[in-house]
Amino acid sequence: MEQQERMVEAVLFAAVSPVSIRELGDRLPMGCDPAEAIATLRRRYEGRGVMLERIGDGYAFRTAADLSFLMQAETVEQRKMSRAAIETLAIIAYHQPVTRAEIEEIRGVAVSRGTLDQLIEMEWVRIGRRRMTPGRPATFVVTEAFLDHFGLETARDLPGLSELRAAGLLESRPPADVMGVPLVERDEDDDIGDGDPAEDLFEDE
CATH class of the missing domain: 1.10.10.10 (Winged helix-like DNA-binding domain superfamily/Winged helix DNA-binding domain)
Incomplete structure (x- = not known):
C-alpha cells in the first residue's frame, strides 16, 4: 500500500x-x-x-x-467578461445540461455565437451530449476547469439564493428572474461550498 x-x-x-x-x-x-x-x-x-x-x-x-x-502576485490582471457572457455562464452552471435555445429562453434574448465561443475558449464551458429531440441540439455544461477556478467540488456547490442574499448580492425580495436565471432556493443545511463572493465569481484572473 x-x-x-x-x-x-x-x-x-x-x-x-x-x-x-x-x-x-x-x-x-x-x-x-x-x-x-x-x-x-x-x-x-x-x-x-x-x-x-x-x-x-x-x-x-x-x-x-x-x-x-x-501565492498572490503584487499585481493581478483581470479580464472582465461581458454581461451577456456572465449571464450565459450562470445559466449553464445552474441549469446544465442546457441547449442554446433554452439559454435564449431564460435570458429572453438571442445568444451570440461569440459569447459561447468565449466561454469555450476559456475552458469553463464545453459541449455536452446532444438531446434526443428533433434536430438533436447540443447541450452545454461547465468544465472541471470552471470548478477548479472557483474552488468547487461539483456544480451542486454553487451558492443558492440564501447565500447570495447573505453576501448582499441580492435584495431580500429579489425579482422572480434574477439576471435572467431562475435560481433554485436551497435549504439552509444544504452542503454548500465556501466559494468566492458571487460578485467576483465570474472574473477570470
Whole structure:
C-alpha cells in the first residue's frame, strides 16, 4: 500500500490537470487499488500546506486555501467578461445540461455565437451530449476547469439564493428572474461550498 501511495502521489504531482480514479488505474500496475491510495493520501495531507482535493471526477494537489495569500502576485490582471457572457455562464452552471435555445429562453434574448465561443475558449464551458429531440441540439455544461477556478467540488456547490442574499448580492425580495436565471432556493443545511463572493465569481484572473 505504501508503494501504491507513492505511485499515485507521483502521478498527481506531475499531472497538469485533475486525474480520475480510472486514469490512475490505467497507469498503475495490475492489482493496485488507486481509490484506497487516494483515500489514504487525502488523510495524510489534511491540515498541511498542500492538500489533495477532489475536483469533479478527478483529484489534484492544491495549495491550502488559508495560505493563498502567500501565492498572490503584487499585481493581478483581470479580464472582465461581458454581461451577456456572465449571464450565459450562470445559466449553464445552474441549469446544465442546457441547449442554446433554452439559454435564449431564460435570458429572453438571442445568444451570440461569440459569447459561447468565449466561454469555450476559456475552458469553463464545453459541449455536452446532444438531446434526443428533433434536430438533436447540443447541450452545454461547465468544465472541471470552471470548478477548479472557483474552488468547487461539483456544480451542486454553487451558492443558492440564501447565500447570495447573505453576501448582499441580492435584495431580500429579489425579482422572480434574477439576471435572467431562475435560481433554485436551497435549504439552509444544504452542503454548500465556501466559494468566492458571487460578485467576483465570474472574473477570470
